[in-house]
Amino acid sequence: MSATSAEDFLRLDQQICFSLNAASRAFNGVYRVVLKDLGLTYPQYLVMLVLWEHGQLPVKKVGEHLRLDSGTLSPLLKRLETAGLVRRERSARDERSVEVRATEEGLALRERALQVPRRIVAATSFDVDEIRALRARLDELTVALDAAALDA
Amino acid sequence: MSATSAEDFLRLDQQICFSLNAASRAFNGVYRVVLKDLGLTYPQYLVMLVLWEHGQLPVKKVGEHLRLDSGTLSPLLKRLETAGLVRRERSARDERSVEVRATEEGLALRERALQVPRRIVAATSFDVDEIRALRARLDELTVALDAAALDA
DNA sequence: CACCATCTAGTTGTGCACAATTGAATTGTG
DNA sequence: CACAATTCAATTGTGCACAACTAGATGGTG
Numbered sequence: 001m002s003a004t005s006a007e008d009f010l011r012l013d014q015q016i017c018f019s020l021n022a023a024s025r026a027f028n029g030v031y032r033v034v035l036k037d038l039g040l041t042y043p044q045y046l047v048m049l050v051l052w053e054h055g056q057l058p059v060k061k062v063g064e065h066l067r068l069d070s071g072t073l074s075p076l077l078k079r080l081e082t083a084g085l086v087r088r089e090r091s092a093r094d095e096r097s098v099e100v101r102a103t104e105e106g107l108a109l110r111e112r113a114l115q116v117p118r119r120i121v122a123a124t125s126f127d128v129d130e131i132r133a134l135r136a137r138l139d140e141l142t143v144a145l146d147a148a149a150l151d152a
Numbered sequence: 153m154s155a156t157s158a159e160d161f162l163r164l165d166q167q168i169c170f171s172l173n174a175a176s177r178a179f180n181g182v183y184r185v186v187l188k189d190l191g192l193t194y195p196q197y198l199v200m201l202v203l204w205e206h207g208q209l210p211v212k213k214v215g216e217h218l219r220l221d222s223g224t225l226s227p228l229l230k231r232l233e234t235a236g237l238v239r240r241e242r243s244a245r246d247e248r249s250v251e252v253r254a255t256e257e258g259l260a261l262r263e264r265a266l267q268v269p270r271r272i273v274a275a276t277s278f279d280v281d282e283i284r285a286l287r288a289r290l291d292e293l294t295v296a297l298d299a300a301a302l303d304a
Numbered sequence: 305c306a307c308c309a310t311c312t313a314g315t316t317g318t319g320c321a322c323a324a325t326t327g328a329a330t331t332g333t334g
Numbered sequence: 335c336a337c338a339a340t341t342c343a344a345t346t347g348t349g350c351a352c353a354a355c356t357a358g359a360t361g362g363t364g
Binding site: 193194195196220221223224227228231246247248249 | 348349350351352353354358359360
Binding site: 177180181184210211212221222223225226227242246247248249250 | 311312313314315316321322323
């Protein structure tokens with residue numbers, strides 16, 4: 001009778017998912033506010049972070065950094081190109097590949113973006129160690145979930 | 153020189169957001185696999201959970217439970233109605249409101265859904281206390297982020 | 305009682321995530 | 335070298351999140 005019932009599990013799992021989902025969307029809300037000045041969405045900001053850090057990269061590599069595929073990246077990069085922040089050029093060495101890099105305008109945006117992270121961290125009300133611990137926990141979770149998704 | 157630079161903050165915040173985002177999407181992936189048999193997406197499953205737990209509810213209340221607005225719920229509920237799982241009826245007492253409830257088929261689906269949570273919890277490789285602790289942490293985060301989003 | 309602010313769903317439009325497919329280029333193997 | 339398998343980006347289609355707006359119903363106030 002003390003065995004955990006399906007109902008208990010249901011409540012429990014609902015809450016962890018709700019919590020994760022809610023936190024993710026709450027983050028998104030804060031980013032939306034903070035990034036509005038820069039004219040970027042959160043996923044676009046992530047792409048710019050990757051380009052600022054690594055310079056020119058093929059779409060494939062950008063996708064590996066962000067765990068995104070071309071179905072998401074192609075239209076996103078096209079919007080960034082329309083906004084004048086990145087350039088896409090088919091690679092001469094491997095014609096399958098498309099190299100992406102920030103334009104001058106895209107590089108200039110980095111200066112204004114430098115204040116973003118501080119504002120985000122402040123918004124969490126967590127300190128560095130707390131964030132680190134939470135991140136580690138979430139990464140464990142992701143590894144386990146990814147492994148589980150492959151089985152079924 | 154020991155003050156945390158903008159670059160450090162950038163790296164840190166990038167990782168917490170990456171981690172949260174990745175975990176959220178990993179959860180989604182597991183749910184996609186597990187819910188495929190039931191013919192539900194994860195958000196649809198959440199709506200059914202609410203209806204199973206609370207019975208008939210106006211769209212507004214469903215949205216409050218899930219933190220979703222009519223822009224998301226209206227088409228989602230329409231899909232569930234097309235699938236024969238819910239019914240929508242404009243309230244007689246308040247014509248602004250639309251009452252949503254599970255059909256018999258929708259209620260029957262609950263039996264098959266009872267096994268879902270156990271599989272999800274198993275996929276996390278976390279035990280009950282770990283999940284509870286993580287959930288509490290995420291809820292704190294959400295509260296802080298929501299509060300911060302209102303300021304700006 | 306009349307009118308205005310508010311509330312509720314729904315719609316429209318934008319952007320993201322992801323599955324599935326396509327087409328072209330490349331690589332590996334016989 | 336030829337050809338089959340693989341790789342990469344793009345496209346198509348579905349579904350969700352959210353902002354902005356519409357239309358209709360309701361309720362409070364002068």
